[in-house]
Amino acid sequence: EAGVTQSPTHLIKTRGQQATLRCSPISGHTSVYWYQQALGLGLQFLLWYDEGEERNRGNFPPRFSGRQFPNYSSELNVNALELEDSALYLCASSLGRGGTDTQYFGPGTRLTVL
Amino acid sequence: DAKTTQPTSMDCAEGRAANLPCNHSTISGNEYVYWYRQIHSQGPQYIIHGLKNNETNEMASLIITEDRKSSTLILPHATLRDTAVYYCIVRVRSGGSEKLVFGKGTKLTVNP
Numbered sequence: 001e002a003g004v005t006q007s008p009t010h011l012i013k014t015r016g017q018q019a020t021l022r023c024s025p026i027s028g029h030t031s032v033y034w035y036q037q038a039l040g041l042g043l044q045f046l047l048w049y050d051e052g053e054e055r056n057r058g059n060f061p062p063r064f065s066g067r068q069f070p071n072y073s074s075e076l077n078v079n080a081l082e083l084e085d086s087a088l089y090l091c092a093s094s095l096g097r098g099g100t101d102t103q104y105f106g107p108g109t110r111l112t113v114l
Numbered sequence: 115d116a117k118t119t120q121p122t123s124m125d126c127a128e129g130r131a132a133n134l135p136c137n138h139s140t141i142s143g144n145e146y147v148y149w150y151r152q153i154h155s156q157g158p159q160y161i162i163h164g165l166k167n168n169e170t171n172e173m174a175s176l177i178i179t180e181d182r183k184s185s186t187l188i189l190p191h192a193t194l195r196d197t198a199v200y201y202c203i204v205r206v207r208s209g210g211s212e213k214l215v216f217g218k219g220t221k222l223t224v225n226p
Contacts, residue, residue: 004157033213043158043216056213090157092214102148103214105157 004106025093136202
């Protein structure tokens with residue numbers, strides 16, 4: 001069974017540009033989570049989507065946004081990129097809302113902002 | 115903030131058991147303890163989770179104290195590939211949603 005996949009593996013952008021990161025959850029999973037791991041800051045929760053809706057977001061500015069498609073894949077968009085947005089962006093998926101669903105992570109997208 | 119306390123780093127000899135402690139003294143009755151590990155610059159890997167009873171799977175064992183204020187992750191026969199940062203996480207629920215709150219974890223180094 002395929003795990004969570006993310007694309008691209010690496011992404012290089014310049015300040016002010018927009019970045020789009022993609023995530024495909026494990027088959028059968030309807031929840032997708034996004035986390036940011038900046039150097040020295042640990043993993044920070046960004047967004048949670050379930051059944052196509054945003055269910056919760058972390059303490060990040062509105063220029064971090066995303067969506068979930070009918071096939072449960074997800075996009076994370078970061079507008080007006082800043083240098084401090086350079087980080088590893090991780091996507092996780094789980095079976096769905098509530099319960100004790102285990103989150104399984106993808107390999108991440110390394111975003112570098114120059 | 116993370117609700118767990120872990121040692122910053124630990125060392126273990128290859129082939130020996132690695133015992134990673136975690137304190138979660140403020141854990142609520144319906145909160146689970148989860149363990150993940152992250153090998154350098156890769157996505158975190160789920161290891162195991164538990165509520166009250168001890169748990170074992172093909173990767174590790176989880177021992178939770180009776181008062182649930184602490185737990186220990188046991189890797190029975192550590193290998194060099196077990197070198198990673200290990201995160202102990204108490205499952206957080208907020209307003210009907212859920213998220214994982216990662217602390218700094220324990221950097222485990224398995225030595226030959």
